[in-house]
Amino acid sequence: MALKLASRGDVAPFLVMEVVRAAEARAAEGKDVLHLEIGQPGFQAPKGVRRAAAEALEGDVLGYTGALGVPPLRARIAAHYADTYDLDLPERRVAATTGSSGGFLLAFLACFEAGDRVALADPSYPCYRNILKALDIEVVPIAVGPETRFQPTPEALQGLGDLAGVIVASPSNPTGSMFLPGELHRLARWCDDQGVRLISDEIYHGLHYEHEAETAAISPSAIVINSFSKYYAMTGWRIGWSIVPEDVIDGFERLAQNFFISPPTLSQIAATAAFDCRPELEANKAVYAANRKVLLAALTDRGLAPAAPPDGAFSIYVDSSSLANDSGALCKAMLDEIGVAATPGYDFQPTDGGRFIRFSFCADQASVAEAARRLKTWRL
Ligand SMILES: Cc1ncc(COP(=O)(O)O)c(C=O)c1O
Incomplete structure (x- = not known):
């Protein structure tokens, strides 16, 4: 049977x-x-990362850590936001995750109910759509085109009915396109005003060739998802991070405890060194x-x-x-x-x-x- x-x-x-x-x-x-x-990058993880990992393998127990990561990594990520984006973020809003993929799962679970409607650009990275569907969340495609560099705008979202959230990525996979300066912040303000949860995939930050990337972490209600996989060339280390709003962080932590216990400890220690490998x-x-x-x-x-x-x-x-x-x-x-x-x-x-x-x-x-x-x- x-x-x-x-x-x-x-x-x-x-x-x-x-x-x-x-x-x-x-x-x-x-x-x-x-x-x-x-x-995925054809490069090895940077030398400083490999050295930190080798030392940790020799010297540390490598047990579980807190569900949101070890304090030195969370502090180093917060310092990265101060250095790169001039943003002062409390460490309690920084969560280390099992790749950005782990961050997506936790963010979607913490913010959306089954049946909620979440919008994303068509085309987008396929896992957004597939994870949302697996959680019975309705995917609402946003028709985007060359006039907005294939990026969503408040105007494009306005006609889509009730939305619980919107997912964006700048730079994006597959298009590589980016919001022009000011556009992501305009969208973040619109989402905040309308009560729509913005989830900003910033995994390709660091890899931009024409102008700097802006972060949605300026918004108190947006979730930023990031990772050591791309710029830091650490795909297989399965380590990323999220910047999580105050109203979400406790639920996010409880879910992380239950789904993952903690992100990979060796990778957390190694990734703390990544910011010094510029x-x-x-x-x-x-x-x-x-x-x-x-x-x-x-x-x-x-x-x-x-x-x-x-x-x-x-x-x-x-x-x-x-x-x-x-x-x-x-x-x-x-x-x-x-x-x-x-x-x-x-x-x-x-x-x-x-x-x-x-x-x-x-x-x-x-x-x-x-x-x-x-x-x-x-x-x-
Ligand atoms: C846009 C985008 N987001 C997220 C991911 C997942 O990355 P990871 O889980 O390795 O952080 C990828 C991987 O290709 C990607 O292209």
């Missing part, structure tokens, strides 16, 4: 994994693959900046102009509809014919993803330069 299964497990899989599998199959045949589909991290960023320039030129040359200005993160989202109707088929042909792996837009944009492709440029410089060269000469 079939046993009962919860529909929660029916969330959408990551379709990018199909691209990864196809790329692996090609590599197994001995053919080369240039990986522009993967969104020269190495800025050198990594210079590689991304060079890759971005080369890839952007090749894509534009090839008629694949970015859908939004890729001002940050490490991806470029292009409208491929002038070359083919189905970006999935186009990505397959690109992999088969020139060995360049990229991600069709379906994961990010179930409605219209067939028109778009995301190219990541966090691979090594030689691979990105070679991919750019092949793209320029590729004829369908």
Whole structure:
């Protein structure tokens, strides 16, 4: 007899994994693959982080910690907000989490009930939608386009009916686009006035190439989600942080105690050192900046102009509809014919993803330069 299964497990899989599998199959045949589909840094965690981890492994017990993290990490994160954004945040509002992914789960659980409506841009990072759905929270897509750099505005939210929350990301994945200066703060004020909980994913802060990123932590009611995964090149360490409003922090902590006990202790200790590794991290960023320039030129040359200005993160989202109707088929042909792996837009944009492709440029410089060269000469 079939046993009962919860529909929660029916969330959408990551379709990018199909691209990864196809790329692996090609590599197994001995053919080369240039990986522009993967969104994780190709760099090691900075030396200072690895050194702190090695010392902790030798000297510390590495037991559980408080659910919101060890005091030195929380204090160092608060100091980062003072240094970078000129913001004075009490340490009790800083929570270390198991990656930003852990932060999302806790934020959604602490702020939204099943049946609540939460808006997010279409396209967005797919896990927002999938976690919300698994929690029976209604996802309300915000139609965004090039006129707002694919970012939501108060005007776009006004027509969407009653909302419990809105999720934004600047720089965004997949588009790499950012709010222009002042726009995130305008949205944060609107949300605060309207009683809509703003959740701002700031995981790509530090990786911006045209102008600085603003934080939603200026708002007393916004939750900021961040992570050591991207700028700090620590994806597998599973460590991130959230800035949590006063009215949410106690519930957030109780949920964290019950869901996770504590974030990974070794990673907390190591991550405390990450803020002092700027020269190495800025050198990594210079590689991304060079890759971005080369890839952007090749894509534009090839008629694949970015859908939004890729001002940050490490991806470029292009409208491929002038070359083919189905970006999935186009990505397959690109992999088969020139060995360049990229991600069709379906994961990010179930409605219209067939028109778009995301190219990541966090691979090594030689691979990105070679991919750019092949793209320029590729004829369908
Ligand atoms: C926009 C965005 N947010 C969050 C995450 C999750 O990151 P992590 O859980 O490693 O902090 C990712 C990962 O790719 C991402 O692109």
